[in-house]
Amino acid sequence: MSDVTVARQVLDVLADHGATTVFGLPGVHDLAFWGPARAERGTDPAPVVVRHEQTAVYAADGWGRRSGRLGAAVVTTGPGAANAVAAFGEAAASHSPVVLVASEIPAAAARSGRFRGVLHESRNQAALFAPLAKAVFRPRTPEGVAAVIAEAAATALRHPRGPVYVDVPADVLGRPAAAEPVAAGSEARRTQPWASISGAVDLLAGRRVAVWAGAAVLDDAEAVGALAGRLGAPLATSFHARGLPGSLGVPPHEPEVAAVIGDADVLLVLGGDLDGMNTRNWTMPRPPVLVTVDPAPPADPPEWTADVALTGELRGLLRVLTERVPAHEPWFPADLAARVRRGxxxxxxxxxxxxxxxxxxxxxxxxxxxxxxxxxxxxxxxxxxxxxxxxxxxxxxxxxxxxxxxxxxxxxxxxxxxxxxxxxxxxxxxxxxxxxxxxxxxxxxxxxxxxxxxxxxxxxxxxxxxxxxxxxxxxxxxxxxxxxxxxxxxxxxxxxxxxxxxxxxxxxxxxxxxxxxxxxxxxxxxxx
The missing domain is CATH 3.40.50.970 (Thiamin diphosphate (ThDP)-binding fold, Pyr/PP domains)
Structure with missing residues (x-):
């Protein structure tokens, strides 16, 4: 790959992970991202030029939310990177799979432990993003970039999803890329003990269940609808999961919706999002029994402890639950959403x-x-x-x-x-x-x-x-x-x-x- 720059390799790897559109601004330190295209590749992402670095990450976030794939942004050093922090924080709070690649001052000008006043220099640019990032990568050579860029993309996409920050010295971005990027490590396959699934089925069987769906189930919409229909349950969603077929279409903050959820015997939460903004800081009425189903354990301890917490491949877990729970007639008012809208x-x-x-x-x-x-x-x-x-x-x-x-x-x-x-x-x-x-x-x-x-x-x-x-x-x-x-x-x-x-x-x-x-x-x- 001697004819391919490090910057070109970064764009290629991000595209291979789904980011076929990249958003950014050219700056003196990241111009390598705007280099010549590679005619031999079927997919050759070139950054969409926006007018502010904050937009680059917001747009990458919007791309990821809509497409379900990796969002990507490239920005320049110092103030360019700093301009992106607020949008990076939104991606973090909303669990959006975004990779932000920023340039850093040239490696030839950097001195370990010293601040020299080089153009756009800061003492620790990555520290701006570390409290928000799912992971931070700081490769300093072409070989280092090849070793981590695929892992950065894969990390952003793994559940629980979130934004990843990468910075690369400006003079490294323009150098010839290392021979081949290192493939990302495979995600460990999670299996759920049958005893836990049986416990969840026992809690759901014959009871009034309210289903809550979060963003992690967006790729399994049909399976969510099938399970809610089998249970005869109202399907409430977080803001991020709005649009799921069969969902109520009105927020759980409305008193009539909250009352129905609170009257259930069991709250079945699929795909998380039991956060402060969706639950009124956890003061919404809550059924006495809580069952959760997630693709991976949450990054932070949940506010509400589940009686049974299932983690694993969502589609399979939802299918098994749908097959094993007995059918239940709908127990909530069919015109609930219409009544809310009329008021x-x-x-x-x-x-x-x-x-x-x-x-x-x-x-x-x-x-x-x-x-x-x-x-x-x-x-x-x-x-x-x-x-x-x-x-x-x-x-x-x-x-x-x-x-x-x-x-x-x-x-x-x-x-x-x-x-x-x-x-x-x-x-x-x-x-x-x-x-x-x-x-x-x-x-x-x-x-x-x-x-x-x-x-x-x-x-x-x-x-x-x-x-x-x-x-x-x-x-x-x-x-x-x-x-x-x-x-x-x-x-x-x-x-x-x-x-x-x-x-x-x-x-x-x-x-x-x-x-x-x-x-x-x-x-x-x-x-x-």
Whole structure:
């Protein structure tokens, strides 16, 4: 492979592990990633150029969430790497399989234990990522890169999934690659004792079961639906698992849904996500018996101890449970979700009706904004991986950058954001045009940080820091070459949205509205 650089080898190995699109920015230290393509390879990833390093990782995260494959990003040294930290944290909190490769200062200029003020130098760049990363790799030679890059990709993809950080000196990236990359170690095969499976069956048999599904089961949607149907159980999901067939489609934060879950005899949790944001910091009603099924033991001790915890190959475990548990008639109200939707705030319902009018197959991305909270928790999601929502770390500004990654998988995409979050990544409107991405940006403009304004209003304090000067979003979008429409009111949003999506081209819709936050937001968790 003497004609292949280390940077080219890195991209090839990431592609071999599923990252056929890579996101990044060129910098003086990582230009090797933008070297010549390899004509002999059928798959030859070249980085999609975005406008900010934070976007590179958000987009890789969005790619991974939508595709179910490895997301990948490349950034330059120092401030370039530092710019990516917030997005890397979101990937960590949401268990997204992402590999971030950053350059480091040239090995020829580095001195062990000394800070010399070399361009972009920091004392320990990897230390920025270590508290968030599933693993950190710091190869310093071509042989070192070849030895670890496949393992980095495989580590990100193993359950429990998470982002992996790799840094390579700039002068190593441009050197000839080592002969062949070392294959990743195979994942140990897990087998579950039959006694544990029998124990789970005994706990489930003949009882009212509520099923909770998390992100780890997204590739086994049919098996999850079959088991829930066999048990006659309501199927609630975490935010990340929305879109599973047969699921309720409304969040467990709603009192009627929480009451049904709490009335069950057993909570069967498939694929995790029993985290604070999904469970109201573990204060949601919980049945007396807990059974969990996961592909691997959790990285951290769970807050709720299971009576039986099964770990192993999910599809096989779900099949065995479905075969062995006796059938049970549905015991929950068939119109539960419809009743919840009928009780929602009128303006929120109008927004949701508009979002729900998008064609099937249109991916939905939501930012941390009041409109995003409504869409992320309540909008129609018709397929697994149909929603990308940053509820893991709560990173404002996720929406448009993540939509770059989602749309790069080849699907039309609707992103719902607020004015505050959009401004954080507004430069990515240029990326939409440059990459010809079919993204419709819906910005619900409430003139500031609407959620924080609501918090201050509830606390009875003066509004400070929450009312902002906002640009003319329609004019701004057009300046980037994006078609844009100012929608006069929420009741005209559905038609405008359908027209925008039908063009298959980048489009921005702006509508002015101030919405009350939904019950999925923490200030409303415990309202009656």
């Amino acid at each position: 929602l705030d009128a303006d929120a319902s109008t927004l949701l009706d508009a979002v729900d009018s998008r064609p099937d197959g249109t991916a939905l991305v939501c930012d941390m904004a009041v409109a995003g909270y409504w869409a992320g928790g309540y909008a129609r999601v018709t397929e697994p991986r149909g929603l990308a929502y940053p509820v893991g770390w709560g990173t404002l500004g996720f929406g448009l950058p993540a939509a770059v990654g989602v749309a790069s998988t080849g699907v039309p995409t609707l992103v719902v954001c607020g004015d505050g979050g959009l401004v954080m990544g507004v430069g990515e409107l240029a990326t939409l045009v440059q990459e010809r991405l079919p993204v419709t940006v819906l910005v619900v403009d409430d003139g500031g940080y609407g959620m924080l304004r609501y918090d201050q209003t509830r606390a009875g304090v003066e509004h400070r820091g929450v009312d902002l000067v906002t640009p003319d979003f329609v004019a701004l979008a057009r300046a980037f070459g994006v078609e844009a429409t100012d929608v006069p009111a929420l009741d005209g949003l559905g038609e405008a949205l359908r027209k925008a999506l039908a063009t298959g081209a980048p489009h921005l819709l702006r509508v002015a509205a101030r919405l009350t936050p939904p019950r999925t937001t923490s200030p409303r968790w415990h309202e009656g």
